[in-house]
Amino acid sequence: MSDLVHQSVLIVDDSLDIHQLVGARLRSERVNLLHAYDAAEGFQLARAEQPDLILLDLDMPNTDGMTLCRQLKAEYDLSLIPVIFLTGTIDVQTKVQAFELGAVDYVTKPFDAIELKARVRSALRTKRYHDLLTTKAQIDAMTGLWNRGYFNDRLTVEMSVLERKGRPVAVAMVDIDHFKPINDTYGHPFGDTVIQRIAVVLSSVSRDSDVVCRYGGEEFAIILRDTPSAGAMTVAKRIREAVEALILTFGRTPVPVTVSIGVAGSDEIEDSAGVTSETLLEAADRALYRAKGAGRNRVEG
C-alpha cells in the first residue's frame, strides 16, 4: 500500500489541462486531489480542507501564485501547509523569491511524471513527520490526554470561533480531592495510577467534541465546545458522579477518590470588553476554589 493514503493535495491552476495532467500523473499515488482554478478559490479550499500539500501555479491571471502563497503564509494554520510551485519557466530570482516566501519546492512544466511523483511524495512524507511531531508535542505522556500547551492554543481558537459565529464555549476545571494524602499513604506510582484512571473517566464521560486535557499534576481542564453553562454543569455533574463511582483498590484496601469541578460558560460571563480565554479560565478557577471551599466532591458554576 502507498504511504500516501489519506493525505490530500490541492492543485491551484487556471488551466484545466494542468489539472487533468497532474490528476493523471498522481492517480497511482492514492492521494485525495482537490481542485481550484484561481487564487481566491484556492485560498477558500485551503482554509476549508486544510490539505497536506498545495501545488500552486505561479502564473495565474488576476492574483498570481506568489501573492496567494504570501496570503497562505500569513495565516498560522495555512502557513504549515507545504507549497510546491508549478511554473513554465523559472529564473533564479523567482526561485529565490519563491523559497523565501516559504515554498518547499518547484516543478517546471511540462512535467516529468516520475519527477512530479517523487517531489510530491517527498513533500507529503515531510508533512506527515511534521504532523506526527506536532501531535506528540501536544500529548501528555502519562495519560494520553492533550497537554496544557494544547489546551491554551485550542481555547484561543475556540474563543475566536465564539467571536465569529457566536457559539458558546464552556470550560471545566477538574481537581482531584485530597490527592497529597493518597500519594503520601500509597506512594507516587499508585498516585499516577489514580491520575490515569481519572483521565479515562473524563474521556469516556465527555463528548467527542469536548477537548479533555491534563492541565497540571492532579488537575484537568475540559473545553466544552458549542456548550452553554447549563450544559457544561450537566456534563460536570456526570463526571463527578462517575469518578465517585470508580472502584480503586491498593492491594485489598479500597481507596475512594473524588474530584471538585469549577465550571464557567461564555454565555454567563458579563464583561463589557467581551469574553476572553483569560476571563473564562479565571471564572472556572474561582468556581473550582468555591467547590473546594464548600467541602470538595462538588460542582460549582
Ligand SMILES: Nc1nc2c(ncn2[C@@H]2O[C@H](COP(=O)(O)OP(=O)(O)OP(=O)(O)O)[C@@H](O)[C@H]2O)c(=O)[nH]1
Ligand atoms: N503521583 C503523582 N502525584 C502528583 C503528580 N502531580 C502532582 N502530584 C501531587 O499532587 C498533590 C497535590 O496536592 P495539593 O495541591 O496539596 O492538593 P490536594 O492534596 O489534592 O488537596 P485539595 O486539592 O485541596 O483537595 C501534591 O502532593 C503533588 O505532589 C503526578 O504526576 N503524579
